[in-house]
Amino acid sequence: MKRYIEERAISEGEYIIADNCTVRTAAKYFNISKSTVHTDVTVRLKCIDYELYTKVKKVLDYNFGVRHIRGGETTRRKYTIKRGI
Numbered sequence: 001m002k003r004y005i006e007e008r009a010i011s012e013g014e015y016i017i018a019d020n021c022t023v024r025t026a027a028k029y030f031n032i033s034k035s036t037v038h039t040d041v042t043v044r045l046k047c048i049d050y051e052l053y054t055k056v057k058k059v060l061d062y063n064f065g066v067r068h069i070r071g072g073e074t075t076r077r078k079y080t081i082k083r084g085i
Helices: 003-019 023-030 034-048 050-083
Strands: none
Touching: 003 023, 003 034, 003 050, 023 034, 034 050
């Protein structure tokens, strides 16, 4: 694996842990696709730095667990604004 890819994966992992952010947020921050971020932090990071990988996995598992709540809140706000309430 090329060195810049390893460095990118580590940077993404550290950013996700520091901000407790989602893959989508990290992708916007690093200006790359969600698929690339996901591959970097789940596949590549596991081989590069397993300890960092486990920390990132905890954040991603939490985000996966609450995504249905976040989606519901977003939809509620969207329709509240449309009705003018």
